Amino acid sequence: MTEFDDLMQSAWRTTRPPVDGADLAVRVNRSRLRRRLRRGLEILLTLAAIAALVRPLWGGETTPAYWLVMPFFVAYLPTIWWLVLRNTRPSPAEAAQDVRTYAHIRLSQLRAGLRELRIARIAAMVLLAYAIAATIAAVVSGDPAWRLPVRDLLAYAGVCAVATFLLSRRQGRRRLREYRAMRRLAGSPATARETA
8 A cells, every 4th residue: 555655645746747727627617516506405405394394383284294303303404504514625725735734634524524424324323213213102102193104204214214324334435445545645643433
């Protein structure tokens, strides 16, 4: 692996080959558009969840499905926006520093990413546990009005947990590989939990 590290350091220090400006502009614009679309989707989902939560204030009916989903969204919305808003991106000037500085900046980004993947897995497990507890309570109470909504909640929670674990595992492996390479490049000891 030292050959890879040496190659990375020499590539960083040497003059970069000329790049096609038009191609680079297209890739940057595509990345910005993806980021804007993702943020727009997050805002739309948040507004839809808030509209569903405040529906009873406008005379909407409070069905069993409403009471089952409300606690999840009340906890989920503040948490997800807290995570989104606290993520800061490094400035281009920071990324243009020497190899060690860049590696340290990238290490902190990767640590934050690995931590968020852990939080996503924990949130998926909490949702699944909540759905299981609600299902048990609905079965024990014997109320037929609650059985269909609780069954749907359990199915959605199961799908959400499986999808979260699959995506988290794939992204976690990639980030962990890059984290280890950056740590060697920075020449620093391990400071983050290396779990994917």
